[in-house]
Amino acid sequence: MLTSSVQAMAAGFPDKPVNLVIWSGAGGALDTYGRKLGELLNKETGWTVNIQNRPGGSGAVGVSTVMAQPADGYNILVLTGTLTFGIAQGLIPFKIDDLRLLRAMQAEPSSLAVAKDSKLNSVKDFVDYMKDHPNGLRVGGHAPAGFHQYVLYQLMKMGGFESGWIPHDASGKVPLAILGHHIDAAMMTPSSGLEQVMNGDIKLLGITTDKRSDYFPDVPTFKEQGYDIVDSVWRGVAVKGGTSDDVVNDIQAALDKVTASQEWKDFQTNQKQESPDLKEAEFTALAKKQLEGQTQFLKDAGLAN
Secondary structure, eight states: OHHHHHHHHHHOSOSSOEEEEESSOTTSHHHHHHHHHHHHHHHHHOOOEEEEEOOOGGGHHHHHHHHTSOSSSSEEEEEETHHHHHHHHTSSOSOGGGEEEEEEEEEEEOEEEEETTOSOOSHHHHHHHHHHSTTOSOEEEESTTSHHHHHHHHHHHHHTOOOOOEEESSTTHHHHHHHTTSSSEEEEOGGGGHHHHHHTSEEEEEEOSSSOOSSSTTSOBTGGGTOOOOOEEEEEEEEETTOOHHHHHHHHHHHHHHHHSHHHHHHHHHTTOBOOOEEHHHHHHHHHHHHHHHHHHHHHTTSOO
16 A cells, blocks of 8 residues: 555656646647647656647636636646736636746737738837827737737827727737738737748837847837837746645646757747746736736726726
8 A cells, every 4th residue: 555655646747638728719829839838748748738729708718717627737727918917807707816827938029010011111100100090000919908909008108199909819810810901000929920920921010129139130129119118928827726736846847847848949949939937936926016007007098997
């Protein structure tokens, strides 16, 4: 009996397949990250990983899927920084403390993007056009009242113009909408349409980094164009609150193996991603700070009570 107990303890977590619940649809930046994470968890740790896309409700469907399961670590939520926007608006009917935010693994700025045949060539061109033609361009991006609309809101305040917002339920649909001329401009993470950005079908008018990105050195920052907007959106993983420390530690150890692998490092470079690698305490503190600031933005914009 003692031998069996020791073997069970040595086996650790997991002893059955693990679900990665990606709260967006297939094809976008979050899905790409989640699928690579699942692949490397299998390769680096021997886990059996099932990918489940659960889009909808600005992340609420994915969160609810995980919250409906036991707090045992077998359902890991793959989520983005729009978590705090959804909570602030009441779209996600949970609190940050209902989850254990385990690791922020990617960070990426927003960018103002247009099709290559657009007459707009700078953020100033966009602002000037919108000032002369209020709501004159169809502008969109991923999710209603999320990170990218927040960036647009800040630009509207600084530039003194008005704009609508056409939300898309998966980030991968945004570059397709640009290419199909269903929208005239988008706020989006560059990786959402990385192939189209790199081949020139989509041009970036500005990026929300503090200094020019090493990945996109030819794209001027919003800041250098006179609009002091510096922000990024994280992507990471969480489990249901109440999951034991032992299980969380096993998951963290597995994530360490992933992030230490050369394949992960190459993936991050190829996807033009920063690697914040924030663990639970720092990650949770960041999310709570963002929730506070974004709640005020939503109130000012009339999008939350």
